[in-house]
Amino acid sequence: MLFLRLLVVAGFLVQFIGERSSAAYKLEPISSVFAPTGSNATQSFEIINDGSDRIALTVSVLTLERDEAYVETNRDAEDEFLVYPAQIILSPGKRQTLRVTWLGNPKPTRELTYRIVVQQVPIELLDPKAKPSPELEGRVRVMLAYRGTLFIRPPKASPSIVVEARPASNNALVLTLVNRGAAVGLVKSCSVTLQPAKGPSIEVPANALGVMRNHRVLAGGRRRYILTWPAGLSPQPLKAIGRCVVES
Numbered sequence: 001m002l003f004l005r006l007l008v009v010a011g012f013l014v015q016f017i018g019e020r021s022s023a024a025y026k027l028e029p030i031s032s033v034f035a036p037t038g039s040n041a042t043q044s045f046e047i048i049n050d051g052s053d054r055i056a057l058t059v060s061v062l063t064l065e066r067d068e069a070y071v072e073t074n075r076d077a078e079d080e081f082l083v084y085p086a087q088i089i090l091s092p093g094k095r096q097t098l099r100v101t102w103l104g105n106p107k108p109t110r111e112l113t114y115r116i117v118v119q120q121v122p123i124e125l126l127d128p129k130a131k132p133s134p135e136l137e138g139r140v141r142v143m144l145a146y147r148g149t150l151f152i153r154p155p156k157a158s159p160s161i162v163v164e165a166r167p168a169s170n171n172a173l174v175l176t177l178v179n180r181g182a183a184v185g186l187v188k189s190c191s192v193t194l195q196p197a198k199g200p201s202i203e204v205p206a207n208a209l210g211v212m213r214n215h216r217v218l219a220g221g222r223r224r225y226i227l228t229w230p231a232g233l234s235p236q237p238l239k240a241i242g243r244c245v246v247e248s
Contacts, residue, residue, distance in 0.1 A: 025090065027146040028048070032100075050093070054123055058086065064113040080102070113184070115150070185247070194238050196238040212225060
């Protein structure tokens with residue numbers, strides 16, 4: 001699906017600390033859709049060490065929630081998944097299959113979203129006999145982390161995104177995308193007509209709505225945008241009549 005390909009960019013985070021070392025690895029895929037029950041409640045990932053050093057990794061799972069400003073918050077979700085193996089030591093050129101199984105609610109009413117975090121740690125933490133590569137002595141090592149996305153999706157779940165509008169105190173227009181559906185939705189484009197309490201309706205210019213394109217709204221979530229108040233319209237309560245082209 002298109003949103004999964006896009007998450008390769010959106011869900012990929014590499015944390016750099018100090019200088020680059022010869023240790024590097026990849027996580028494939030960076031995101032995955034799980035069924036709440038059955039064989040698809042388990043998904044596999046591949047971790048590939050394409051560096052020249054042995055690496056040590058830990059794997060954890062967090063919830064993924066976003067507020068209207070799309071700021072992400074997380075909390076521990078270890079009890080909702082079985083991750084095997086949760087600690088990995090990988091030699092250069094080798095790969096490890098990582099299996100993740102959903103243990104949570106078998107009948108969620110809407111899609112649930114999580115982060116899988118694969119974090120590189122100093123090799124000595126998992127192998128007390130190991131020593132850092134001689135070339136790293138006296139230097140700060142790089143620790144890489146991948147933050148992938150896990151979707152627990154009920155059968156036939158789909159997005160349903162509507163637009164809400166209200167005036168803001170700073171002479172601005174607030175438009176909010178609201179996903180009333182049961183799965184994440186990727187907004188490709190929107191058209192919005194404002195119906196003020198008094199006066200004729202006004203079409204929001206398409207170029208002003210460009211900020212919404214290719215943006216994602218989680219199931220049950222909201223995403224807020226602040227636009228310039230339309231010229232010629234006095235500040236007043238209004239309603240939005242919006243239509244969005246959405247992909248799941």
